Amino acid sequence: MKRIILPLVIASTLAGCKQEQAEVVQSVDWYKENTTERIERLAKCRGNPGELADTPNCINAEQAAILADTSKRGGLDVQPMTDIKLGR
Numbered sequence: 001m002k003r004i005i006l007p008l009v010i011a012s013t014l015a016g017c018k019q020e021q022a023e024v025v026q027s028v029d030w031y032k033e034n035t036t037e038r039i040e041r042l043a044k045c046r047g048n049p050g051e052l053a054d055t056p057n058c059i060n061a062e063q064a065a066i067l068a069d070t071s072k073r074g075g076l077d078v079q080p081m082t083d084i085k086l087g088r
Contacts, residue, residue, distance in 0.1 A: 025056045031064030038064055 031038040038061050045058035052058050 023055075023057065026060060028060045028064045028067065031061045032068055035068075038068075 026034075026037075031041070041057055041061040042065060045052045045055070045061065
């Protein structure tokens with residue numbers, strides 16, 4: 001009985017594994033420079049967020065879009081507030 005169960009468990013475990021093609025991970029700077037590819041990647045990522053939202057390329061493309069949008073608006077020049085004293 002044990003001889004039958006072990007191979008079945010191993011076979012079912014291996015059947016659940018699938019090999020995915022290794023995708024080249026592009027940097028945030030690359031996506032900032034390549035607007036067309038960034039837009040295409042964002043369309044794919046937003047079309048299937050359950051599977052793709054946490055992938056490195058989706059994260060990098062999203063970050064590049066945020067940075068590109070911020071630079072269009074001029075960004076914010078926020079300085080730390082150093083003169084505030086807490087307590088007494």
